[in-house]
Amino acid sequence: MPANPPVxxxxxxLLLKLQMGRSTPRRVRDGGGGTQVDLxxxxxxxxxGGMFALxxxxxxxxMDVSRMAGESYDLPLPGIMDEGTALKTIVAQVALFRELAGMGVLxxxxxxxxxxxALPGPAMAAxxxxxxxxxxxxxxRALHVLHALGLRSMGLVWSRKTRWAEGVPFRFPSTGDTGPGLTEEGxxxxxxxxxxxxxxxLSHLNEAGCDDVAKITGAPLIASHSNAHALCPHARNLTDRQLDQIAETGGLVGLNFARAFLSEDGQMGADVALTTMIRHLDHLLERLGEGGVALGSDFDGAAVPREIGDVSGLPALVGAMRQAGYGEELIAKICHGNWVDVLRRTWGR
Incomplete structure (x- = not known):
């Protein structure tokens, strides 16, 4: 059996969990802290390694995710957040990121x-x-400061509305066609x-907003943690039209491990088999090609399939890819190669 490629x-x-007091940097370094990601x-x-969200x-x-149950649901979202309150939280999380780096974790x-x-470790590429x-x-101004501190990826929204754009609700069944596009400021x-x-x-952004981004940017379109709407009709997932739009730019979609965005019934509480994840990967590969599919787990932000559980369970997904007939070159692309490629073309380095 060949060695598994790094993911x-x-x-x-993870940074949100730390900022909320659910664990500590020391426990992330040493283990046993109750997070899905630790060293x-x-x-x-x-x-x-991966993208560490602020x-x-x-x-x-x-938001009560336990309400993501029943044949249909539509969770209410908070309104526009105060800029200063948000910035205070983000600064605290950047400080935690830097603390983890200083400890050799990231x-x-x-x-x-x-x-x-960085991928071979032992520290996680971040x-x-x-x-x-x-x-x-x-x-x-805050954007420039965060960029100076290392920010290299950004979503305009997390579902709730901002001054820049509107996100998709946690609604099932639904498409992402839920509101207007970007504002002029956006x-x-x-x-x-x-x-x-x-x-x-583009993950969390509504369809009209995604269309507007596509018209403005010359960079590859990226949806870091989204799945196929054709297999799970959740507002958070991407329609075939959107997947084709991303493919046309040489972009990428990262498979979201959250059960509600994988299961055809949209349930967060029910478990999901690895074969369901493979079905989503198959669909994404069909629309995006072998260079456009990656992983975007949402670890420490969602309930994931029990066969995976946390980052230590990633070999189970790699094994499922092999069992489904994926070759080693394709597995390596999905595990890390496609992310490295699209970021190189986006960042220019």
Missing amino acids: FDGHND PKAMAGGFG FAPDPAER LPCTSAAGIEA VLHLEGADCIDAEF RALVREAGRLRIALD
């Missing part, structure tokens, strides 16, 4: 070459990603992100 993953919420689990599962939850309103990366060099630009001011932010060579993430 570079498109999305995790011992990463070494056991071949998790070489996300500011609304302190006054928490190796911050701002180039594709840096990711490739790219700072902003999930929802709630903390960015109209003059983009279009300006896309152009500024392009000037800074910050990768733009």
Whole structure:
């Protein structure tokens, strides 16, 4: 049996868990802290690193994912978040990111070459990603500061509305055609992100917003943690038209491990078999080609299939790919090669 390739993953919420007091940097280094991502689990599962999300939850309103049940659902979302409140949370998470780097847990990366060099470990290759630009001011000062601190990827929204765009609700069944496109400020932010060579993430953005980004940017379109709407008709998933649009730009979609976005019934509480994940990978490969499919787990932000559980369980998914007839070259592309390639073409280095 050939050795498993290292995994570079498109999305995790470890920094949020730390900022909320659910674990500590020391426990992430030593293990046993109750997170899906930590260094011992990463070494056991071949998790070489990924996009580490910065996300500011609304302190006054928490979304109850247990309501993602029944034949249909539509979870209410918080309103626009105060910019200053969001920035305070994001700064705290950047500080945690830097603390983990100082402890040798993470190796911050701002180039594709840096990711490739870091993937063998022992520290996890780590790219700072902003999930929802709630903390960015109209003059983009915060954006420039975060870029100087290593930010290289950004989504305009996390589902709730921002001054820049509108996200998709946690609604099932539904498409992502749920509202208007980017605001004029949002279009300006896309152009500024392009000037800074910050990768733009379409996950959580509604269809009209995705169309607007496609019209403005010349970079490959990326959806870091999204699945196939044809197999699971959730608003968070991408239609075939959207997948084809991403493919036309040489872009990429990272498979989301969240059960609700995999299962055809949209349930977060029910378990999902690895064969369901393979069906999504098969569909994404059909629409995007072998160079356009990767992984975007949402570890520490979602309930994932029990056969995986956390990053130590990634070999189970690699084994399922082999059992499905995927060749070693394709597996390596899905595990990390396609992320490295699309980021190199986006960042120019």
